[in-house]
Amino acid sequence: MKPRRIEIMDTTLRDGEQTSGVSFTAPEKLTLARLLLEELQVDRIEVASARVSDGEYESVRQIASWAREAGMLPKIEVLSFVDDGASLEWIHKAGGRTQNLLTKGSMNHLTHQLRKTPEAHFKAVGAVLSRAEDMDIRSNVYLEDWSNGMRESKEYVFQFLDFLQTQPVDRILLPDTLGILTPEETFTYLNEILGRYPDLHFDFHGHNDYDLSVANVLEALKAGIHGLHLTVNGMGERAGNAPLSSVVAVINDFLPEVEIGVCESSLYKVSKLVSAFTGIGIPSNKPIIGDNVFTQTAGIHADGDNKKNLYFNNLLPERFGRKRKYALGKTSGKANIQKNLQELGLSLSDAELKLVTARIIELGDRKERVTREDLPYIISDVLGTEGQPQQVFIRSYVLTHAKGLQPTTTVFLEIEGKTYEENARGDGQFDAFMNALRKVYKDLNRPLPDLIDYAVRIPPGSNSDALCETVITWKTGKREFTTRGLDSDQTVSAIKATEKMLNRCC
Structure with a gap:
């Protein structure tokens, strides 16, 4: 049996931008729009909300201009409003040709926000759709708060859908606006709607407030949904939207009856770029795209x-x-x-x-x-140091450093089974340590090599703070040699290098 093709609409640039503290510039939106369509190969992208700002207008203008030349203008969508055609004029002027009209999908929203009757709302929606058709703008319709509408005012939802099937509408977009659906409800509601309106195209738009967005998407697909709305990194208002990367993996691995066109191998690259543009880090355990998941x-x-x-x-x-x-x-x-x-x-x-x-x-x-x-x-x-006999042990030391005072060190050594303790000051903590060491060895009438070079480095390419290496070059008579110490603390690594020196020559 041939797999059924599902449309993937990415709304990172519109709904994802509603993440707290996130705002894309026009060049960033254009860059991401091209990556989403050309490299990730999603079917459609929602890029902005009409009439929000001059910056949004410029973003839509640049994206629409590029998309027209690339033959992708039908894939560019803009959120619009029932506002006597003001959104349509804005979209048309910016070069867009597809609106996603925001309407009310529950009696609760209709009654308390718009304070309108269903008939008055339908009439206003119909006027916008008719005007869009005259302007050669294609229309998709959001039923905002649809999930609560199905729970609490199902008759109203069906009344609205009965009206919309008589209108010039390409797709009906069903959002779980507040992320309240369980997987069981998602399947039940969509199965009922798809059975009742077999000739209409429906998209599911899931939010993640209960961390159920991917599970709900899975149930929506089982119910027969025609399209999905997703965002890169699961960005979006509150807990965000259904994440593109996880949904793509779930479809490809668990639903052989479903086919999508998204290019898996580009998911990580686009996710990292979105993270860089937004400043919103990807959790290290985020499936598919987190730093630690592989x-x-x-x-x-x-x-x-x-x-x-x-x-x-x-x-x-x-x-x-x-x-x-x-x-x-x-x-x-x-x-x-x-x-x-x-x-x-x-x-x-x-x-x-x-x-x-x-x-x-x-x-x-x-x-x-x-x-x-x-x-x-x-x-x-x-x-x-493996195999090298150790007779000198630096058993303990105290390093002090205070503003306006010379650093001091107290050192406790074991040499050939006997213990020694000394303290001294110096120009730095390691200098003070060496001065204390010299006191011990002077009392023992043993010379110490001269320190002629001191270098500190971290492993090239390392992105951790676990280790730094101190390499010290010593000279005794005409002979030069080096010792290395390794520790997360620079002074401690130098002391370890010094202990190796003491066991080599003293």
Whole structure:
């Protein structure tokens, strides 16, 4: 049986812009309109509300101008109002040719907001539709608060639909304006309407107040709906609208009888751009597009992935232009580390891997976030001292730094089983530490190498604050050598590098 084609209308640029604090510029809207239609390949886009501002007018003008040249003008829609044709004039002047007329879909809204009878409302709506036809503007009609209308004033909804089927209307748009529907209600109401009006085209417009928008979309499709309204990243007023990315994945994986034209591989790219334009971050656990949703954290999962992909599901990251990642932390274990080493082209023995794993677990216990780019530094730090006998231990230290006062350090050392304690001041915390160390070694009549270079860096490409590496070059006589220390704190990493120096030469 041939799949039934469903229209996807994206309303990020109109309903999505009603997200608190969000406002697109005209160039941003044009950029996103082109991406939505050309790259994501949605069927239609709703780009603005008529008569809102000069900026909205310029957005519609630019988008309509581009769409006309690209042969896509019928895909551009603008929200309009029952306002004696003022919205129509605005749309026509901006170059638009499709209105989505906002009308009242419940007696509650009609009575208390418009204070009109159904007959008076229908007459006003009919006048706008007739005028749009004369202006060669196509019409879709929103039944605002339709879901409450079906719950509380079903007779009115059917009376309105009876009227609309006599009018020049392409689509009737049924919004769950306040996001109050359950999946069961969504199916029941739409099944009844679609059975009663088989010749009309209906779209479902879901909101997410109860986090049920995707479930409601699924039920709308099962009921036979012809089109869906979605937004990138689930943007929209209050809790937002049904998210485009999740709905696309659900349709493609669970509804073989339904066909859509959206290009999955472009979802992530467009989502990130919308996030950048709006300043609204994508939650890291947001399905399909969140930063962490294709990241395995538990080591047992990475191990399972090596054994016939035991922890994979149908949501393969490559479908959405992404890659699977394996997090490094206290729960990651050897399997996650091996996956990251493979990406870096590195290999370790079992004994070496055990040492590196222990260091990553230690960092995880301190709530430090380790990235793949940190791995070579950890390996260098851990394996660089492996097998080297340690007779000097910096057991404890106190670093103080106060405005207007010289930094001071108290250090407690263990050297060949004996303990020593000293304190000193310096030009910085590490300088004070070295001065205290020199006091200990002077009393022992042992020389310390000269510090001739000191460099601090973070792993190139790392986006975490887990680690910085301090590389210190020392000179004793004619010999120069370097030691490295690794820690999230710069001074502590320098102290670790110094401890390695003490065990090499003193």
